Amino acid sequence: MVPLVYFQLLSAALFIIGLYGVMARRSAVLIIMSIELMLNAVNINLIAAASHREGWGSFVNFDGQIIAIFIITVAAAEVGLAMAIILRMYRNRATVNVDEIDLMKW
Amino acid sequence: MSLHDLYLISPQLTMAGLGILVILLDLATDRKGWLAAAALLGLAAPLALTLVQLAQLTGIYGPALDNLTPASSILAPSLSVDRFGLFFNFLVITAAALVILASVDYVKGLTRLQGEFYGLLLLSASGMMLLASATELITIYVALELTTLPLVALAAFLMNARSGEAGVKFLIISAISSALTLYGMALIFGFTGSTSLEGIAAGLGQATAQPNLPFGSYALLVGVALLTVGIAFKLSAVPSHMWVPDVYEGAPTPVVAFLSVASKAVAFGLLLRIVYTAFPEMGPEWGILLAALAAVSMTVGNLVAITQSNIRRLFGYSTIAHAGYILVGVAAMSQTGAGENGVAGGGGFATFGPSSVLFYLAAYTAANLTAFFAIIAIGQRIGSDRIDDYGGMVRRSPFLAVALALALIALIGVPPTGIFVAKIYIFTAAVKSGLVWLAVLGVINSVISAYYYVKIIRVMFLQPIPEGGAETATGESGDEQPEAPTDQPSKLTNLAVALAALATVLLGLAPGPLLQAAESAVTALSGVALR
Amino acid sequence: MLFQDIIFWVLAVTAIGAALGVVLIRDLFRSALLLAVVFVAVAGFFALLSAEFLAVVQVLIYVGAISILFIFAIMLTRNVREGNLPNRLQLPAVLFPALLLAALVVAVVSSDWRPIPEEELGRAQLTQTQAVNIVAEETLAAEGFSTAAALENAQQAGLADLLIGAFVLPFEAVSLLLLAALIGGLALARSRGG
Numbered sequence: 001m002v003p004l005v006y007f008q009l010l011s012a013a014l015f016i017i018g019l020y021g022v023m024a025r026r027s028a029v030l031i032i033m034s035i036e037l038m039l040n041a042v043n044i045n046l047i048a049a050a051s052h053r054e055g056w057g058s059f060v061n062f063d064g065q066i067i068a069i070f071i072i073t074v075a076a077a078e079v080g081l082a083m084a085i086i087l088r089m090y091r092n093r094a095t096v097n098v099d100e101i102d103l104m105k106w
Numbered sequence: 107m108s109l110h111d112l113y114l115i116s117p118q119l120t121m122a123g124l125g126i127l128v129i130l131l132d133l134a135t136d137r138k139g140w141l142a143a144a145a146l147l148g149l150a151a152p153l154a155l156t157l158v159q160l161a162q163l164t165g166i167y168g169p170a171l172d173n174l175t176p177a178s179s180i181l182a183p184s185l186s187v188d189r190f191g192l193f194f195n196f197l198v199i200t201a202a203a204l205v206i207l208a209s210v211d212y213v214k215g216l217t218r219l220q221g222e223f224y225g226l227l228l229l230s231a232s233g234m235m236l237l238a239s240a241t242e243l244i245t246i247y248v249a250l251e252l253t254t255l256p257l258v259a260l261a262a263f264l265m266n267a268r269s270g271e272a273g274v275k276f277l278i279i280s281a282i283s284s285a286l287t288l289y290g291m292a293l294i295f296g297f298t299g300s301t302s303l304e305g306i307a308a309g310l311g312q313a314t315a316q317p318n319l320p321f322g323s324y325a326l327l328v329g330v331a332l333l334t335v336g337i338a339f340k341l342s343a344v345p346s347h348m349w350v351p352d353v354y355e356g357a358p359t360p361v362v363a364f365l366s367v368a369s370k371a372v373a374f375g376l377l378l379r380i381v382y383t384a385f386p387e388m389g390p391e392w393g394i395l396l397a398a399l400a401a402v403s404m405t406v407g408n409l410v411a412i413t414q415s416n417i418r419r420l421f422g423y424s425t426i427a428h429a430g431y432i433l434v435g436v437a438a439m440s441q442t443g444a445g446e447n448g449v450a451g452g453g454g455f456a457t458f459g460p461s462s463v464l465f466y467l468a469a470y471t472a473a474n475l476t477a478f479f480a481i482i483a484i485g486q487r488i489g490s491d492r493i494d495d496y497g498g499m500v501r502r503s504p505f506l507a508v509a510l511a512l513a514l515i516a517l518i519g520v521p522p523t524g525i526f527v528a529k530i531y532i533f534t535a536a537v538k539s540g541l542v543w544l545a546v547l548g549v550i551n552s553v554i555s556a557y558y559y560v561k562i563i564r565v566m567f568l569q570p571i572p573e574g575g576a577e578t579a580t581g582e583s584g585d586e587q588p589e590a591p592t593d594q595p596s597k598l599t600n601l602a603v604a605l606a607a608l609a610t611v612l613l614g615l616a617p618g619p620l621l622q623a624a625e626s627a628v629t630a631l632s633g634v635a636l637r
Numbered sequence: 638m639l640f641q642d643i644i645f646w647v648l649a650v651t652a653i654g655a656a657l658g659v660v661l662i663r664d665l666f667r668s669a670l671l672l673a674v675v676f677v678a679v680a681g682f683f684a685l686l687s688a689e690f691l692a693v694v695q696v697l698i699y700v701g702a703i704s705i706l707f708i709f710a711i712m713l714t715r716n717v718r719e720g721n722l723p724n725r726l727q728l729p730a731v732l733f734p735a736l737l738l739a740a741l742v743v744a745v746v747s748s749d750w751r752p753i754p755e756e757e758l759g760r761a762q763l764t765q766t767q768a769v770n771i772v773a774e775e776t777l778a779a780e781g782f783s784t785a786a787a788l789e790n791a792q793q794a795g796l797a798d799l800l801i802g803a804f805v806l807p808f809e810a811v812s813l814l815l816l817a818a819l820i821g822g823l824a825l826a827r828s829r830g831g
Binding site for chain 2: 015019032050064070077078084086089
């Protein structure tokens with residue numbers, strides 16, 4: 001059995017790669033993709049924690065899986081809205097790069 | 107789900123239903139004026155249901171209860187219908203009603219999508235009401251997103267580039283902070299094995315704490331820090347405040363008004379509930395963390411606000427500063443809530459901090475709404491939101507100038523207004539819980555803030571009307587307001603200004619009833635913590 | 638359990654490598670394809686952790702829907718070539734994640750997570766699989782769920798029961814959220830007539 005700590009370290013690494021992508025890149029599409037990486041890292045962490053420890057009042061713990069289901073659903077909604085906003089920004093200004101929009105300071 | 111469960115979430119349900127109804131009505135009718143009327147009238151339903159729930163809690167019929175949710179209900183882990191949640195229900199409903207009233211004229215400028223504007227506003231309001239009563243991490247997360255996503259769409263609602271940019275920035279930063287929140291939640295869940303706030307408290311009781319370490323373990327320390335960063339996004343407090351000025355400048359003004367009061371208020375409610383219910387033993391640690399955030403927030407907000415020339419951007423920094431003041435009250439609560447004092451049974455002392463937070467939130471809602479409604483009306487009049495263009499406002503529109511001046515005076519915290527009382531309470535709470543340095547810093551910051559607030563008043567009352575006349579509004583390209591200047595007096599907006607201004611003054615002259623309400627709301631919360 | 642270890646390491650290397658590719662490669666289109674690889678690898682982790690239902694959901698929603706959405710967005714916004722440029726914040730963008738990574742590693746390694754002991758873990762994870770009712774009763778019995786009560790306990794803990802039971806409130810709220818995102822997306826994506 002793979003120990004819990006391995007999964008947690010893997011999740012931390014994926015999360016950090018996503019965070020770097022968010023902070024270091026210009027394209028709004030890539031930023032949203034990096035955020036999806038971060039959310040996937042969270043899901044690994046949650047499910048690993050749930051499958052490796054007892055819950056309250058029950059032998060096993062399903063709360064982690066339930067949160068993951070909600071995160072996936074919310075992420076889908078968020079990406080849908082994000083694409084609408086990004087496409088609109090592209091129509092307005094013909095770019096999707098967030099530091100080219102400098103009407104206001106970033 | 108039984109009928110009683112539906113009754114428990116009926117205020118939220120009716121609020122969301124109203125939002126959907128308004129959107130459907132938009133499809134059915136061509137007379138768009140009816141939409142706002144329907145939305146306003148419809149708000150009576152969640153208001154009435156909240157009143158009924160309050161009546162049942164106070165024992166007008168049946169025995170008095172702390173929490174309407176029975177332990178057997180399937181909603182029991184995720185929802186607590188108590189006075190604390192109902193206080194925020196009232197606050198959100200009132201703010202939504204005033205914002206809708208003030209935005210009628212503004213929304214007429216949009217030729218289509220009027221129903222969607224009101225509908226998304228109301229859906230966001232239903233998320234806020236859910237957030238104020240949620241007691242479980244999954245529900246909290248979903249409610250947070252339900253609060254934020256409609257507001258993101260609304261921020262990008264106008265067709266100009268500025269609003270689109272505000273939408274993109276709001277979206278990205280909200281997504282990042284919700285990812286950070288989730289990682290924090292995952293660590294807390296992994297450490298305690300539960301997602302309900304009470305389960306977390308129980309889990310913490312069993313965990314082996316490492317001595318000499320804040321929060322007892324690194325996992326919890328990092329988890330709490332990430333969670334706080336995420337909530338600070340909604341509070342518009344320091345570690346995640348970058349979005350505030352841009353969104354305040356670019357998004358439609360009524361949306362900003364709603365965002366700046368309701369969204370912020372329920373986030374403070376959430377913070378209080380998490381600290382009290384999930385971490386009853388860790389008051390001192392939270393106190394230090396939140397006191398640091400409070401100090402940085404108010405200082406940064408006030409210092410940067412001084413240099414701003416756009417009034418909405420200035421209010422963006424002003425709201426960061428006010429988040430700092432309110433955090434002082436939360437920090438004070440945490441230190442007394444730890445049970446170190448012997449008056450746990452008496453209640454008065456331990457509830458002082460959180461009740462001052464609730465009172466401040468109400469007073470801030472009134473004052474900030476007055477200011478934003480006046481900005482909406484003035485924006486429609488002069489088509490600009492540069493402070494220099496506000497010159498001679500007292501001659502062009504005496505009513506709006508006086509109302510805005512009143513709001514600014516209130517935001518400084520000068521006597522005949524609600525925030526004065528609130529600041530006294532909040533700084534007293536800080537002193538009582540040993541945070542004297544924070545209270546002193548708060549007072550110094552209030553003095554600094556007077557500089558930029560008074561600057562606006564001076565421009566409006568003493569400077570001449572800028573060259574180019576009132577009605578032409580020749581800004582640089584891309585600098586003009588989305589709404590074209592109009593000569594029509596906006597009666598409804600003025601009515602909203604008057605109502606909010608009245609509330610601002612009333613809260614200053616007669617703070618008693620609201621203060622009592624805040625105190626009884628907080629006992630519902632501290633009853634859990636001091637058990 | 639050598640077999641599981643091998644699968645873990647293969648998936649881990651794939652996921653980390655592909656994730657690095659997503660943020661570092663200049664061609665946005667390839668980034669999106671690599672992102673799909675990460676999603677598949679994550680689905681593999683879910684299966685490894687006895688969350689088979691989640692693995693299926695992950696493939697359906699992330700790989701099937703969200704990746705396609707990203708590819709669409711990249712094709713529609715056309716400037717694929719210049720693609721994925723770094724911005725001006727390189728130093729903080731390296732420094733801050735590095736600090737957070739250090740904090741996370743310390744948190745993970747130094748804390749007592751109180752996991753289920755090794756000998757119990759097999760049974761616990763079998764119960765997790767049972768959450769979607771795909772385990773035969775004989776298998777349960779063979780794993781030591783001999784008493785009727787334990788068997789019942791294992792069978793009653795289903796994901797679906799929880800979704801419309803203890804977690805019915807977020808379940809309903811999330812439907813409102815989807816509706817709000819739909820309306821918002823439609824309103825924003827409609828042509829610029831308004």
